[in-house]
Amino acid sequence: xxxxxxxxxxxxxxxxxxxxxxxxxxxxxxxxxxxxxxxxxxxxxxxxxxxxxxxxxxxxxxxxxxxxxxxxxxxxxxxxxxxxxxxxxxxxxxxxxxxxxxxxxxxxxxxxxxxxxxxxxxxxxxxxxxxxxxxxxxxxxxxxxxxxxxxxxxxxxxxxxxxxxxxxxxxxxxxxxxxxxxxxxxxxxxxxxxxxxxxxxxxxxxxxxxxxxxxxxxxxxxxxxxxxxxxxxxxxxxxxxxxxxxxxxxxxxxxxxxxxxxxxxxxxxxxxxxxxxxxxxxxxxxxxxxxxxxxxxxxxxxxxxxxxxxxxxxxxxxxxxxxxxxxxxxxxxxxxxxxxxxxxxxxxxxxxxxxxxxxxxxxxxxxxxxxxxxxxxxxxxxxxxxxxxxxxxxxxxxxxxxxxxxxxxxxxxxxxxxxxxxxxxxxxxxxxxxxxxxxx
Numbered sequence: 001x002x003x004x005x006x007x008x009x010x011x012x013x014x015x016x017x018x019x020x021x022x023x024x025x026x027x028x029x030x031x032x033x034x035x036x037x038x039x040x041x042x043x044x045x046x047x048x049x050x051x052x053x054x055x056x057x058x059x060x061x062x063x064x065x066x067x068x069x070x071x072x073x074x075x076x077x078x079x080x081x082x083x084x085x086x087x088x089x090x091x092x093x094x095x096x097x098x099x100x101x102x103x104x105x106x107x108x109x110x111x112x113x114x115x116x117x118x119x120x121x122x123x124x125x126x127x128x129x130x131x132x133x134x135x136x137x138x139x140x141x142x143x144x145x146x147x148x149x150x151x152x153x154x155x156x157x158x159x160x161x162x163x164x165x166x167x168x169x170x171x172x173x174x175x176x177x178x179x180x181x182x183x184x185x186x187x188x189x190x191x192x193x194x195x196x197x198x199x200x201x202x203x204x205x206x207x208x209x210x211x212x213x214x215x216x217x218x219x220x221x222x223x224x225x226x227x228x229x230x231x232x233x234x235x236x237x238x239x240x241x242x243x244x245x246x247x248x249x250x251x252x253x254x255x256x257x258x259x260x261x262x263x264x265x266x267x268x269x270x271x272x273x274x275x276x277x278x279x280x281x282x283x284x285x286x287x288x289x290x291x292x293x294x295x296x297x298x299x300x301x302x303x304x305x306x307x308x309x310x311x312x313x314x315x316x317x318x319x320x321x322x323x324x325x326x327x328x329x330x331x332x333x334x335x336x337x338x339x340x341x342x343x344x345x346x347x348x349x350x351x352x353x354x355x356x357x358x359x360x361x362x363x364x365x366x367x368x369x370x371x372x373x374x375x376x377x378x379x380x381x382x383x384x385x386x387x388x389x390x391x392x393x394x395x396x397x398x399x400x401x402x403x404x405x406x407x408x409x410x411x412x413x414x415x416x417x418x419x420x421x422x423x424x425x426x427x428x429x430x431x432x433x434x435x436x437x438x439x440x
Contacts, residue, residue: 048067
């Protein structure tokens with residue numbers, strides 16, 4: 001059961017080397033489940049009971065299932081993100097070195113652990129814009145082979161590397177692409193050949209490095225899963241599964257997956273954009289006409305913000321709070337912060353506790369040490385555009401933002417069960433501010 005879910009997650013991750021591919025993979029899953037694609041630039045047509053999804057920038061996606069009995073409806077939303085820290089190719093990417101090497105010029109995307117990217121098989125993936133007549137078309141690209149590598153400097157040339165080293169992304173982190181036979185222009189030729197187009201038809205691209213190391217199950221009892229991009233594809237995949245398996249006739253169930261969380265979410269397709277608000281408003285406006293009902297529905301709505309959490313590290317237990325700490329394979333995590341880096345509060349925590357009881361899922365609680373500045377996530381950022389009750393949850397993992405991260409096999413299954421229970425329920429905010437949960 002747990003291993004089967006993990007095998008499915010590993011397959012999803014391998015199909016999703018970039019946010020563009022992750023969204024494309026999600027679209028295929030939604031299509032198979034009977035969801036209909038909508039376009040933001042076209043007029044929408046939808047009915048009660050209908051299943052739909054819409055994308056923005058081809059790297060963010062919102063899917064929704066409209067309940068059939070919406071006399072007192074709300075939106076029930078689970079949100080995650082599609083991107084992970086990596087390196088993006090610059091427009092002019094190829095660099096000759098001493099007429100013997102061809103390097104690729106990249107810049108960091110997000111806060112990666114640089115050392116984890118060295119000496120491992122990497123490749124290139126993303127999207128390419130192709131001009132056909134007067135139309136610029138997007139084509140997904142993924143070189144499904146070991147193509148580049150970032151070589152470490154030998155310890156003989158850097159004797160103090162194990163005493164601490166500040167990696168320079170412009171010097172130390174550039175990938176080796178070709179040897180003496182390589183020439184400027186080889187990359188574009190390879191892209192054209194891969195996409196079966198003329199080089200002159202290539203007008204733009206968003207290309208990234210991705211780790212080719214295969215995901216694995218390991219440990220004495222195969223209790224751990226390691227893979228690239230677990231943060232946050234583990235939450236994205238499991239919450240999508242819960243969304244597809246759950247349903248309630250009095251709710252509009254929403255699955256959202258935003259791009260650019262790793263760089264602050266402040267883009268047209270990020271959680272700080274109007275994407276979620278625009279989608280929810282268009283759903284309401286198409287089904288109803290009264291704008292006041294829309295704001296009533298928002299006030300009655302609830303979001304689970306899903307992003308992975310830091311498990312206690314076996315070497316550094318002192319890095320986490322003594323009691324508010326979490327472990328892999330011990331359940332879903334609720335994240336809290338007095339300074340509001342996370343959305344969780346007493347009310348939303350009470351709701352998630354009740355849902356976990358319904359789903360028979362264990363719950364853990366995470367807070368940073370009071371003398372440590374922690375990270376943040378998309379929950380509060382999304383709330384700046386669409387306000388509603390929200391709780392920040394996630395799955396515990398080690399080596400967050402490494403090129404190869406580790407999590408627990410059991411936790412993916414638990415997240416599916418929790419989000420399924422969430423979508424099977426109808427959460428109502430009563431006139432006195434109390435919350436009623438109905439459903440399975």
